[in-house]
Amino acid sequence: MKYLDEYRDEKIARGIVAELTRRATRPWVLMEICGGQTHTLMRYGIDEMLPAGIELVHGPGCPVCVTSLEMIDKATEIASRPDVTLISYGDMLRVPGSHTDLLHVKARGGDVRVVYSPTEGLKFARANPGRKVVFFAVGFETTAPANAMAVWQAKREGLRNFSMLACHVLVPPAIRALLSSPRNRVQGFIGPGHVCTVMGYREYEDLVREFHLPIVVGGFEPLDLLEAILMLVTQLEERRAVVENQYVRSVTYEGNLPAQKVLAEVFEVCDRKWRGIGGIPESGLSLREEYAEFDADRIFGTEGVTADEPAECISAEVLQGLKKPTDCSAFGTRCTPENPLGAPMVSSEGACAAYYQYRRHAIAATGTH
Amino acid sequence: MPPETKLDVALNCPVPIAARESILLGHGSGGRMSGDLLRNVLLPALQNPVLERLDDQAIVDVGGSRIAFTTDSFVVKPLFFPGGDIGTLAVNGTVNDLAMGGAEPLFLSLALILEEGLPLDTLRRVMESIRVAAALAGVVVVTGDTKVVEKGSGDGLFVNTSGIGLVSSEVQLSADQARPGDRVLLSGTIGDHGITILSQREGLEFESAIASDTAALHTLVADMLRASCEIRCLRDPTRGGLSSSLNEIAARSRVGIELKEDAIPIREEVQGACEILGLDPLYVANEGKLLAIVGPTAAERILEAMHQHPLGRNARMIGTVTDSHPTMVTLRTRLGTSRIVDLLSGDQLPRIC
Amino acid sequence: MCLAIPGKVVSSEIHNGIRVGRVQFGGITRETCLDFVPEASVGDYVIVHVGFAISLVDREEAERSYELLESMGLLNGELASDLEDS
Numbered sequence: 012m013k014y015l016d017e018y019r020d021e022k023i024a025r026g027i028v029a030e031l032t033r034r035a036t037r038p039w040v041l042m043e044i045c046g047g048q049t050h051t052l053m054r055y056g057i058d059e060m061l062p063a064g065i066e067l068v069h070g071p072g073c074p075v076c077v078t079s080l081e082m083i084d085k086a087t088e089i090a091s092r093p094d095v096t097l098i099s100y101g102d103m104l105r106v107p108g109s110h111t112d113l114l115h116v117k118a119r120g121g122d123v124r125v126v127y128s129p130t131e132g133l134k135f136a137r138a139n140p141g142r143k144v145v146f147f148a149v150g151f152e153t154t155a156p157a158n159a160m161a162v163w164q165a166k167r168e169g170l171r172n173f174s175m176l177a178c179h180v181l182v183p184p185a186i187r188a189l190l191s192s193p194r195n196r197v198q199g200f201i202g203p204g205h206v207c208t209v210m211g212y213r214e215y216e217d218l219v220r221e222f223h224l225p226i227v228v229g230g231f232e233p234l235d236l237l238e239a240i241l242m243l244v245t246q247l248e249e250r251r252a253v254v255e256n257q258y259v260r261s262v263t264y265e266g267n268l269p270a271q272k273v274l275a276e277v278f279e280v281c282d283r284k285w286r287g288i289g290g291i292p293e294s295g296l297s298l299r300e301e302y303a304e305f306d307a308d309r310i311f312g313t314e315g316v317t318a319d320e321p322a323e324c325i326s327a328e329v330l331q332g333l334k335k336p337t338d339c340s341a342f343g344t345r346c347t348p349e350n351p352l353g354a355p356m357v358s359s360e361g362a363c364a365a366y367y368q369y370r371r372h373a374i375a376a377t378g379t380h
Numbered sequence: 381m382p383p384e385t386k387l388d389v390a391l392n393c394p395v396p397i398a399a400r401e402s403i404l405l406g407h408g409s410g411g412r413m414s415g416d417l418l419r420n421v422l423l424p425a426l427q428n429p430v431l432e433r434l435d436d437q438a439i440v441d442v443g444g445s446r447i448a449f450t451t452d453s454f455v456v457k458p459l460f461f462p463g464g465d466i467g468t469l470a471v472n473g474t475v476n477d478l479a480m481g482g483a484e485p486l487f488l489s490l491a492l493i494l495e496e497g498l499p500l501d502t503l504r505r506v507m508e509s510i511r512v513a514a515a516l517a518g519v520v521v522v523t524g525d526t527k528v529v530e531k532g533s534g535d536g537l538f539v540n541t542s543g544i545g546l547v548s549s550e551v552q553l554s555a556d557q558a559r560p561g562d563r564v565l566l567s568g569t570i571g572d573h574g575i576t577i578l579s580q581r582e583g584l585e586f587e588s589a590i591a592s593d594t595a596a597l598h599t600l601v602a603d604m605l606r607a608s609c610e611i612r613c614l615r616d617p618t619r620g621g622l623s624s625s626l627n628e629i630a631a632r633s634r635v636g637i638e639l640k641e642d643a644i645p646i647r648e649e650v651q652g653a654c655e656i657l658g659l660d661p662l663y664v665a666n667e668g669k670l671l672a673i674v675g676p677t678a679a680e681r682i683l684e685a686m687h688q689h690p691l692g693r694n695a696r697m698i699g700t701v702t703d704s705h706p707t708m709v710t711l712r713t714r715l716g717t718s719r720i721v722d723l724l725s726g727d728q729l730p731r732i733c
Numbered sequence: 734m735c736l737a738i739p740g741k742v743v744s745s746e747i748h749n750g751i752r753v754g755r756v757q758f759g760g761i762t763r764e765t766c767l768d769f770v771p772e773a774s775v776g777d778y779v780i781v782h783v784g785f786a787i788s789l790v791d792r793e794e795a796e797r798s799y800e801l802l803e804s805m806g807l808l809n810g811e812l813a814s815d816l817e818d819s
Contacts, residue, residue, distance in 0.1 A: 012652060012759035014739035014778055014790055017799065021715050023806035030805050046733045047736055056717025073733055098583075100783070101658075101729030114726075118404050126583035127657060127730055128784025130766065135583070153735035154732060156769060157785040164751070205735040208780060208788045231737075233715055234802055260795035261780050261788045270769040270787060579761070588761040652759030656781070658736045732736055732783055 406726020410620025
């Protein structure tokens with residue numbers, strides 16, 4: 012497949028690693044933001060290829076892991092109603108809420124369906140006027156425009172039985188929150204390539220100016236990540252701190268303007284609670300007042316739903332890159348993909364699941380983390 | 381691994397472990413949940429040495445003959461798909477389970493559970509498929525049963541087939557026979573069936589030329605057995621894909637298995653579908669493919685025999701059995717690094733992340 | 734986050750006021766919304782996330798940056814064989 016296979020070339024990968032080994036004169040701690048990037052790193056064993064001093068910690072770039080307990084509780088409550096069909100992306104089905112998850116709701120008779128695209132949700136709503144169709148709209152800025160289009164179309168068509176439970180999150184405020192923490196160890200970021208495809212990377216320049224550390228917007232294939240790491244290490248070695256774009260085939264400075272336009276029409280910025288991190292001001296998107304009639308939270312009266320997360324949780328420290336999943340005493344024993352205690356073990360992008368699925372034999376073999 | 385602390389970890393994490401006292405779809409996925417259900421709920425009631433081998437079929441001694449006996453149920457949705465239907469699967473699936481024991485498949489039973497309201501034409505189409513598949517496979521359906529359930533209790537039609545066949549005395553195939561040094565052979569491209577089914581499913585549809593690879597494998601197996609007596613084990617990787625079957629073999633034989641990513645054949649269409657849905661083809665179901673664990677010196681000879689057979693044209697050597705990391709399956713990626721091919725807990729779900 | 738894959742635009746039309754097209758991903762084709770990439774034409778490659786094209790692949794940039802990567806691969810290959818020879 013073009014623009015995919017060639018970015019998985021072994022010879023070039025080794026070439027980049029060789030160059031990286033030459034340039035790195037000291038240890039560096041880097042963070043990749045996106046869960047999709049974490050997945051690639053684990054799936055291709057890229058951490059195994061890197062020179063010893065380069066440490067990758069995994070950031071909160073997985074909307075599954077960071078969707079608040081409350082949101083899951085709202086979704087499971089709405090999905091339990093007999094007249095509702097809850098439509099969701101596959102990722103969300105196994106994430107535990109306070110008492111249950113969507114898969115269990117489905118097992119008890121809830122009509123929960125998985126789609127690849129929000130347009131499938133619209134199609135279902137049109138074909139089933141007797142059902143109340145609720146779209147569980149999670150995601151970062153990458154997914155928000157698609158979800159926005161769904162609501163925009165629903166409004167245009169007067170599709171009265173379609174609504175959205177919107178809980179989008181924004182990346183730059185999360186990075187700011189991480190960097191503001193006194194415990195932050197991260198010295199450089201691999202920026203989220205598909206988020207930036209939509210939003211551009213202007214906002215990341217503000218972060219670099221404020222915190223003086225380099226950010227390289229990276230893609231998702233092995234060569235993309237290796238090149239982004241090389242660019243970061245080069246900057247760090249040269250004591251520079253700017254935003255660079257590795258993912259030039261998709262990302263531009265301005266981003267995708269038509270997508271941003273529909274985002275602005277349908278959503279507005281709001282405060283958002285991130286699972287395991289807490290509340291981050293102006294870090295989420297919610298439906299504008301003009302789209303209130305499509306807001307499932309209002310329609311189903313779930314606005315008052317709250318959930319308490321205990322103050323300290325290792326999920327939080329993993330998501331902030333302060334701990335590795337293997338630092339958790341429950342990792343792989345009490346907490347496994349079958350019996351997840353927290354979201355990072357559930358999501359296939361979550362750091363804990365990635366570690367569990369791909370890496371634990373190396374851990375077991377060496378006895379170290 | 382850090383030593384376990386005495387603290388109740390539930391206090392540290394935001395969610396309690398979900399109590400699992402009812403069946404979830406994941407229990408049917410062929411992954412870890414299926415295994416747990418088997419071990420914790422089903423087997424305890426049925427202990428006996430034949431069952432505990434947990435091969436695709438049971439081989440029992442009856443009056444001096446070795447009879448292979450197996451059963452399989454088919455619940456696929458949609459009922460009809462490119463390449464076949466529930467009827468084709470029902471015949472080929474059971475024939476293959478027998479063939480994986482090295483048996484010559486002979487007779488099938490056919491049990492139907494029909495939902496009230498199922499159009500008779502649907503049933504006629506399925507029966508015709510069963511007739512054709514059975515004739516192609518050279519088996520006879522000699523007994524059967526039909527039940528009707530109330531509307532709303534089924535997906536239109538469920539099928540169960542059981543089958544018996546004869547196994548000759550020299551053939552000793554089982555999942556506990558793999559030894560370090562053995563080679564892993566695969567008869568053809570992976571993921572064709574599972575991706576075909578997904579392409580028809582509401583909410584995930586896409587267009588492709590892919591069809592299910594459902595096929596009866598017993599004549600391919602016969603050719604392989606004629607070529608060499610050093611075949612340790614055969615498996616048809618259905619639900620749960622390559623991963624389930626290989627993890628089972630690794631666990632039963634207490635060996636490690638190392639696969640080579642570059643060696644695994646996959647059609648471009650299956651690759652494309654897996655990429656957009658975020659699925660790993662190693663976990664996607666197949667219905668006309670087999671895995672063989674064979675002695676190292678016999679591998680080339682067996683591969684040659686497979687290449688001569690219409691169902692083995694794309695056969696490849698995809699890995700080796702090792703004594704490192706026993707019970708674990710690993711993959712050498714195309715970048716030359718290594719990762720685990722773990723059993724999934726439940727069904728693989730499409731992802732956006 | 735976020736799974737988005739490059740595909741080739743094979744057709745394009747207006748449907749219900751929205752620009753949609755068939756995009757091909759290694760042998761399978763799927764209906765994709767092209768409203769965010771008005772500049773994309775048939776034959777172009779787009780990056781698609783949840784059925785929506787979010788960017789047009791910049792062929793020149795891709796080629797240029799890939800050449801740099803290839804040179805690293807070649808250089809390393811030469812150095813490796815030099816080391817072997819010496």
